[in-house]
Each structure stands twice: as C-alpha cells, then as structure tokens.
Amino acid sequence: MPNCSMSQLPESSVADVPAPHAERPRYRVVADELRRRILTDAIPPGQLLPSETALIDEFGVSRGTVREALALLRAEGLAITEHGRGTYARPVLPVRRLGSERYRREVAQLSRDGPPETSFTRDQGIRWSAYQLEREFREVPASAAVAELFDLAPGTMLLERQFLFRAHGVPQQMSTSCYPLDLVVGTPVADPANEPWPGGNIDQLHTLGITVTRIRERVRARMPLAGETEALRIPSGVPVLAVTRQTHTGDRVVEVAVDIVLPADRTELVYDIDL
C-alpha cells in the first residue's frame, strides 16, 4: 500500500525523463545481447554486427548508449570497428605456435638446406620469401634492469638490436635483443646486413665459440603501449605477450632480449618441461 500514491505522482509527462537504471544499465543490456549473439555464433566471426542506427531502433536507446555497449565489446576483444564500414565480430586469426624446440641447434642445422630460418620462423613453415625483418643496431650502456638480467655492472656497453618481424606482410613481433659489446664487436654478428641470421642467436653465438646451454624465458601479458599498437597493428581489446629471454652458457648470461612483444591474438607459446 505504501506505493498506491505512486501512479498519482505528477511525472512531468510520460517518458520525458530517461528511466532510472534501477537494475542493469541499458548499455550493458545491449552489450550482453550482442555478446550472446557473438558467442553463440548467431553472428559468426568476421560478420557485421547491426549498425549503430539499427541498434538505436532495436533497443530504443540513444546513440551514446549504443556506442558505450560497442566500446565494451571492443575492450573485451569480441569486436572490432572499422570507420565507415561497421563493427564486426572479431575474426579468428591463424595462430603462430612457438615451441621451445625452436632453440635447438640441430633443428637450425636441418634448415640450412632450405631457406634461412631463425628461432621465430620455425613452427609455422614461413618461407624466406614470406617474411621481412626491419632492424636497427646501436651501442648503448646497460640500464639497471638489463644489467641485472646480464648480471653485469650497469653502464657496461652493449650491442642493442631492435627487430620488427613481418610474415606475409603482417607484423608479428617486435623485440630488442642485447649482446655484451666486447663479445661481438668486430665480428659478423655485429653487422646488421647479416640479419636475418640462419639459425638465429644460438648459431650466432656458436660462431663466436660459445655453446648455449640454457635459455630462460619469463612470460607476462599486458595491454600494448601506443607504439606497439601501431607497429604491430593491434586492434583494441587485444593484449600482447611480453617475453624476457636470457641466454646462458653455464652460469654466464650471453644474451638478453628485454621485451619480445607478440600480439596475443595470433600467438601461442609452447613449453615442454621434462621431469
């Protein structure tokens, strides 16, 4: 009975005021329904979602609300939007599988007969003709973080090598790899023209008389930085895998890759642990 008087309230007019969101906010209702359609394959990967105008009509909400719902789906990695075209259910991309076998020299040796390979062209059958490598070499003093990974004094001079790797025209990976400068200065390894080096880092070190005995990789994930979003063409809602690699000879660290950045929608890392 306390509510009997409710209907008598002078509610300005009728639906003049945006109804209060006592329950789930409207943009969530829209997002939930679209998410359902995507996850149940009612809208299969790659297919267009209804246009903003259509959603305004279907749900009876304003454009701002529709756009908020779509922004949520993008942040969840379920949809991508292209200006002038529309919003799509996120297509499933072919996955690049990176196994730890890629570091074994025997595998590298085998590929000598065919096209050049490195630790990141294996596991996918990418051919020499299908990938490009942009690189830039510099001599820099070790930062505190890198020095710690090398177990060297900060300021020790390093050869820093930055790579951007494309396969089939699509950027697949950025990385920064460092050697202690005194290890490589004056050798073919220090010459950018020799990249990509068949057999990769492990073979490079082998030509310097160094046999790699262990590699340690630390894997994290995060959202891409601004530069990475552009360079790797990462759509919103897609994280990156960030791998830090230490290459060991016995207890000595002879190479460090600070941040191997891989778009997570196209990459799987595979590790075997033998017990």
Place this chain on the structure above:
Amino acid sequence: MPNCSMSQLPESSVADVPAPHAERPRYRVVADELRRRILTDAIPPGQLLPSETALIDEFGVSRGTVREALALLRAEGLAITEHGRGTYARPVLPVRRLGSERYRREVAQLSRDGPPETSFTRDQGIRWSAYQLEREFREVPASAAVAELFDLAPGTMLLERQFLFRAHGVPQQMSTSCYPLDLVVGTPVADPANEPWPGGNIDQLHTLGITVTRIRERVRARMPLAGETEALRIPSGVPVLAVTRQTHTGDRVVEVAVDIVLPADRTELVYDIDL
C-alpha cells in the same frame, strides 16, 4: 599578432560550435597528457588523477570528452577508476612468479615437512594459512577439444575439477583440470575433501603408480570473460594468461588442464629450456 584577424571572423558567435578536430582529437590530447604524467611518474602508481571536473577546467572540454580520455587510459591498463573516489594511476602489484621447478617432485617432497604446497603455492612462499581453495568436482564426458588434448575418443568419461585459488584473500587463479575417470574413480584423488593435495597433481598421480615424465604448457593471453572478471576481480584493461597443460607419462596424457586462468597484472611465468 597573428591572431588579430581571427576575432573578425563571423564565427556564428564565439565558441558556439565545437571546434573541428583538424588535428588530434581532443580526448586524445587529454589522454596523451595524462599518460605522460603517469609514465614519467609525475603521477606515481596508486595516486589520484585530477577529477573529471578539474580536467574539464584544465583542458576546456566537455565531460564526455574527459570521460573518453579516461576510458582510453583504463583500456591501456594505466588507470583504474573507483566510483565516488576517483581515478588512480594503476598501482604496481606484487608479482607471482611461477617457475617450471614447481613441477619437480623433489621440491614437493621437501615441502612435506612444512605446510601443504601445490604446484601453484610454490615460488611465492605462500603459507597454508594464507590461501584458500574452492573446488567443485564433476563427472563429465570429454568434449571434442579436451578429447584431442588427451588423445582419447570424444565422450570418454572424465573427472573434471574446477578450482578457484586465493592467496591473502585475493583471487589469484581459476582452473579446470581433468583426469580420465577410470584412472581415479574410487581413489582418494577423486575426493574433493583431499584438496589441496600436498605435492599437487604430480604427487596425486604418483600415488596411483604413475610417474610423470613430461609436462607441456601452451600459453596464450586474452581479455577476461565476464565470469573471470568477477571471480578474479580483474580491473578493466588487464588481460589474463590462459595456460593449457598436458601431463604426460611417456606418450600417454594422464591429465589435462584446459584453461588455467591467471590475472596478468600479478603473474609471471618462468620457463627454463635446457639445450
């Protein structure tokens, strides 16, 4: 002086029309400046950003524009917002390091003297008293995907075990792990009351007379699903690491964890590759 003629333009009135965005959109200008402050530590982790009202005044834009800028920073994982309080520079969380040593039985044995440990309590010194485990066991037929990971026929009955793992009250991990039902039915392993099992899966299998020889982990990253965001209390802009694990005895797969889900802002996976 270059602006003298400006005031003579018949610009309808004065600032009546939102200036066209010939260059960078305004919300990006706001976001770029705030990002700069965060990354240069002008606003250190955990500290409040200016309020929306303050940003409206500082940049002379509308509230919608300010909110769009903040949404961008959240999506980049740089800021988190709390209703009624404000927006903070994202605090740096203590990282849980998960090394592959955690699977070695010798390590598990060592911990027998102290509090119970599993493969996911090691590497962090978490004590029995500091973590809780929620679990739910079910008997289910293998889906096509799981059957393939086991190399078994789809429909084979499995014991499916779901876990939610908390440390210090904070949810740290969700996972679903499966054993072939005929392997464990009627044994202590099939009893949820025995979890957490000291020494973890590897020790469980050992009591069944099975010695694990190899573990394969496949690591991917993605944005969390709706349920994961709630269960693991993941703020927006933080991805999850999704690990698929196969536990081998020789060539036989005796355990599969379909999706070990780890919040990426609190986790680092470490793998050693011996060559």
Place this chain on the structure above:
DNA sequence: CAGTGGTCTAGACCACGCT
C-alpha cells in the same frame, strides 16, 4: 550520393564514498 562510424557539446539525474 547515402550510410557508416568518429568526435564533441550541454544538460540531466543517479549512485557511491566520505565527513
């Protein structure tokens, strides 16, 4: 050109956290 999304404004009211 029409249709799509991108940017921006002004104003309204609701809900949370504090003091």
Place this chain on the structure above:
DNA sequence: GCGTGGTCTAGACCACTGT
C-alpha cells in the same frame, strides 16, 4: 551534504567507405 564518478539523452558536425 558535497564531491566523486556512472548512466543517459538529443543534437550537431566531421570523416571514411561504398555506390
């Protein structure tokens, strides 16, 4: 109660993609 962010509307104009 005040200040914070959360939700929503209505309308405007810009910019891209197609025919």
